[in-house]
Structures are given as C-alpha cells and as structure tokens.
Amino acid sequence: MKITDIKVTHVNVPFDAPFYWSAGLYPGASKSIIEVFTDEGVVGLGEAPWWHFGEIIKEEIAPALIGADPLDLADCEARCVPPYQITANTGENAATVAFGAVELALWDIRGKVFDMPLYKLLGGAVRKDIPFTEYFAFRPEQNGAGGEMSPEAITEYCLKMREEHGSTFFEGKLILGDPNLEIKTVKMMREALGDEAMIRLDSNMQWSLTTARWVLREIEQYNIRNYEDPVATFEEMAELRKHSIIPFSTHIPDLRRAVDLGAPDYFVCNFAALGGISNTMKFIAACEAMGKGFWCYSNDLGIMTSAYLHVVAATPWITEPSQSLFRWQIGDVIEEGPFRQTNNVIPVPEGAGLGVKLCAESMKRWAKDFEDNGPMSHFYDPKNPGRYRKLPLN
Template sequence: MKITDIKVTHVNVPFDAPFWWTAGLYPGASKSIIEVFTDEGVVGLGEAPWWHFGEIIKDEIAPALIGADPLDIANCEARCVPPWQITANTGENAISIAFGALELALWDIRGKVMNMPLYKLLGGAVRKEIPFTEYFAFRPENDGAGGEMTPEAIVDYCLEMKEEHGSSYFEGKLIQGAPELEIKTVRLLREALGPAAMLRLDSNMQWSLTTARWVLRELEPYNIRNYEDPVATFEEMAELRRHSIIPFSTHVPDLRRAVALGAPDYFVCNFAALGGIGKTMKFIAACEAMGKGFWCYSNDLGIMTAAYLHVVAATPWITEPSQSLFRWQIGDVIENGPFRQTNNTIAVPEGLGLGVELDTEAMKRWHGHFVEHGPMSHFNDPKNPGLFRQLPLN
C-alpha cells in the first residue's frame, strides 16, 4: 500500500456563543481536516488542533509522504520529523504537532486495513462508555444562546445540563479577573448541585501566586476535584501545593519537571500536540510509571474526539473524565456529529479505524465559513481592541 495524495481542508466551527477565557473571548475553532489517500482506496482521517498546522502539512509533510507505506508509521515520521531533542531546542516543534495530526489518519488506515476499530489495535477496551465533563463559563448572549454572565446564570445552566442530560461532571472557567466572583460562583454551584457532583476549575493561568493562595484556600471547603493551571508555571504550582490540597493539572506536557517539582498532578493534552497516538500512548505509560494522571483536551472536532474515545477505552490508567465543549459546538465535520454525552458518557465508536466518516455537506459549509471569514481569533478582548490581554489578570 502506498500514499497517493494528502488533502488538507481548513474549517471553522463556531460555538453557539463565545466564552471568556484568559486571553479574551473564544468564539470557536479553526481546524485543519486531513485526508490521506492510498492506492488501495483506503482513506484515513486526521485533525490538526489549529489551522496553521495544516499549512505545514501541505507545504512540508505531504510532499515527503507521497509514495510512503501508511502502515509503516515509523518510516513516515522519519521522512517528516527531525529528532525531538533538536526541534524542542530550536523552537521548531510545529512540525511534530503537524505530523501528530496526520498520524491519526495513519492509524485510521491501519484499523480499516486490519478490519477492526482502533481500540482493538491498542490492546482492547477496558471500558466502552467514556466519561466527559460538561463545561461552564461566563458567556455573553448570542442569538438566544449563552447569556451566562452571573454566578446565578451559570448555576441555572449547570442545573439544566443535569436535568436534560443526566450530567454530574462539571468543569469550567470563571475568568473575569475577580477572585470574589469565582469564589461565590463555586459556592453556589456546590450548594445547587449537591455534594456528589464533580467540580473542576480552569483559570488558564490567570492568577498570580499570591491571589491563587487566597482563592484556593477559600475554595477548599467546596470539594474541588481539580484546578487546571491556577498559576503560570510548574514552579509556582509547586509552591502553591504547600498551601492547598486541591490537585492541579496542565496542558504543558513536561513530565520531567512535574515529577521533579511534585506538581502538577495531571496532564490534559491534545494527541497531535504530543506527536500523535503512538507518542501519546508512550506519554501516558510514562505518566503511569511516575504517578501522574492524564485526560484529554477539549474544543476538538469529531475526528480527534474519536481518537480520544478509542485511546481512553484502551487505557486503564485514564480514570478521570476528559474535557468537552461538545454542548456549545453548533456543528462538526463528521456524520452524526458532534459527539454529545448522556449521563456523563459517550460510547466508543465500533466502526473500523477511528469509526467516523466525513460529512461532505458539513465540510463544504464549514470550509466556506473559513474562506469567507478567515480563521477565528480566540485572543479578542472587546474591552481593548487590537491589544492582547496580559497575565496575570489578578
């Protein structure tokens, strides 16, 4: 089998309403969808975490892989990606992330050729129902959606998710640079949702160490399952650990520093950012050996989410629910997408490979959105047009 062509399509998929995060208003995602074609008619699907990685695939990776055996992933990587020690040292690791996005498609091809779903290629399922959190945040109103701009409105939203979808796992960003607002919102959430609900928080590094000490002290009585990136560095998290029993997580996949410093406790990663499914499995195994937890990222479309489902299904070490923004996504690029959880879980796909197929009409629609509007900016601060928000917020 040989790779005959690689197609990259940029798409925008907006949220029903934007949400506030540390860098401004986040309106949705601009992704690159990858299709890897073979001379035997098998097509593999991949997804890049942001559209500019698709440009790297088009310009650098695709020419190197034409004629390669898609089942020989090591050879494909050797054609495209320099040694990680060098790319990390020179700041040129975007090629590693771009290849990681395409590598999903190679696993998809492998599963289709071997006539089995990806989780079986990875060793078999230890679970078939994969848990995800609901997400909450301060969201301005947009065409009847959103409007959760007060603690009470966020509580009402979470109660609605509990009533309509059986949700009891919740995670959110309460990012307005106001510690008292976050503390009040968490107190009201715990009172409304009860002691059994899972509550996780994410500040996107908004707090200074001094403010974080205070905020986490006030939050401890409300049984916070995890706080993601409360401060900007692992060193500050290690210092914060002296003052708080709340576990910490991060998107920064530096396992050596986390082990050396004792914090953070969990990694929350996109598979492409780790270099693909193969490298993700190695990273998770290393986390297990070092006693660090792992779960999956949010704001991905159906192809990457399918990869999450299969890997979590096949990995006993991943016991915590992964993040999700599924409820806010107004569309997807896969048939029957986006995935959405019921009673906190989504079933792992049973189709071959990743088990998902592209929706042709949806691809046209969301690619058209990208062409018409350009990539979506998640660094927009309406209060300071043309300027980036600076950290910490408080």
C-alpha cells in the first residue's frame, strides 16, 4: 500500500455565540481537514489544530509522503519531522504539529485496513463511555444564543445543562479581568449545583501571582477540582502551590519542568500538538511514570475528538474528564456531528479506524465559510477592534 495523495481543506466552524478568554472573544474553530489517499482505495482522516498547519502539510508534509507506506509510521515520521534535538535547538516545531495532524489519518488507515476500531489497535478498551466536562464562560448574546454575562446567568446556564443533558461535570473561564467577579461566580455556582458537581476553572494565565493567591484562597472552600494556568509560568505555579491545595493543569507539555518544580499536576493537550497519537501515547506513559495526570483539549472538530475518544478508551491512566465545547458548536465536518455528551459521557465509536466519516455537505459549507471570510480571529477585542485584548495583571 502506498500514499498517492494528501488533500487539505481549510474550514471554519463557528460557535452559536463567542466567549471571552484572555485575548479577546473566541468565535469558533478554523481548522484544516486532512484526507490521505492510498493506491488501495483506503482513505484516512486527520485534523490540524489550527488552519495554518494545513499550509505546512500542503507545502512540506504531503510531498514527502507521496509513495510512502501509510502503515509504516516510523518511516513516515522520519520523512517529515526533524530529530528532537533540531526542533528543540531551533524552537521550530511546526513540522511536528503538521505531521501529527496527518498521523491521525495514518492511524485511521491502519484501523480500516485491519477492520477494527482504533482503541483495539491501541490495546483494547478499559472504558467505552468517555467523560467530558460541560463548558461555561462569559458570552455576549448573538442571534438568541449566549448572553451569559453575569454570575447569575452562568449559574443558570449550568443548571440548564444539568436539567437538559444530565451534566454534572463543569469547566470554564471567568475571564473579564475582575477577581471579585470570579469569586462571586464560583460561590454562586457551588451553592446552586450542590456538593456533588465537579467545577474546574481555566484562567488562561490571566492573574498575577499576587492576585492568584487571593483568588485561590477565596475559592478553595468551594471544592474546585482543578485550576488551569492560573498564572503564566510553571515557576509561579510552584510558588502558588505553597498557598493552595487546588491542583493545576496546563497546555504546555513540558513534563521535565513540571516534575522538577512540582507543578502543574495535569497536562491538557491536543494530539497533533504532541506529534500524533504515537507520541501522545508515549507522553501519557511518561506522565504516568512521573505521577502527572492527562486529559484532552477542547475546540476540536469530530475527527480529532474521535481520536480523543479512542485514546481515552484505551488508556487506564486518563481518569479525569476531558474538556469540551461541543454544546456551542453549530456544526461539524463529520456525519452526525458534533459529538455531544449525555450524562457527562460520549460512547467511543465502534467503526473501523477513527469510526467517523466526512459529511460532504458540511465540508462544502464550512470550507466556503473559510474561503469567504478567512480564518476566524481569536484575538478580537470588541472595545478595540484590530488590537489584542490586554487584561490587567491585578
């Protein structure tokens, strides 16, 4: 079997309403969808975490892989990704991420060739109902959606998710630059949701160490399961650890530093950003050996999400629910997408490979959105259009 072609399609999939994060309003996902074609008619699907990695795939990865055996992952990686010492020395890891997106498609091909779901290729399922958190954030109103711009509105939204979908796992951002607002919202959520609900927070590094000490002291009594990136560096998290028992997580996959400093406690990663499924499995194994937890990223479309489902199904060490923004996605590129949890879980797909298929109509719709409008900006400050949002480090 040989790779004959690799097709890259840029897509936009908006949210029903944007949400506030540290850099502005986050309107949705701009991704690259990857299709790897073979001479035996088997097609594998991949997904790049940001659309610009798709350009690297078109220009560098695809030409290197034409004629390669898609089942020989080591050879495919060697054709595309420089040795670790080179990427570490130059600070340029774009090829690693771009190949990671394609590597999903190679695993999809492998599963289809052997006619088994990905989780079986990874050793079998230790669980088949995969947990995810329900997301909350401050969101301006847009076309009748969103409008959660106060502690009361966010609390009401979470109660609605519990009533309509059985959600009891919650994670979110309370990022308007006001620590008192965050403290008030957390208190109100805990009182309304009760002791059994899981509440996790994500600051996107918005707080100074001084403010973070104060905020965490005030919210610790409300049983916060985890706080993602409360401050900007691992060193500050290690200092913050002296003042709080709340666990910390991060998107920065620097295991050596985390072990050396004692913080953070968890990594939250996109598989392509780690170089693909093979490297992700190695990273998770290293996390297990060093006592660091792991769960999966949010704001991915159905292809990457399917990879999350399979890897979590096959990995005993991943016990915490992964992030999700599924409820806010107004579409997807896969048939019957987007995935959405009921009673906190989504069943792992049972089809061969990733177990998902592209929806031709949806692909056409979201590719046209990208073509007409360009990629969505995640750095839009509504008060200063065209500028990065600046939050005060209180």
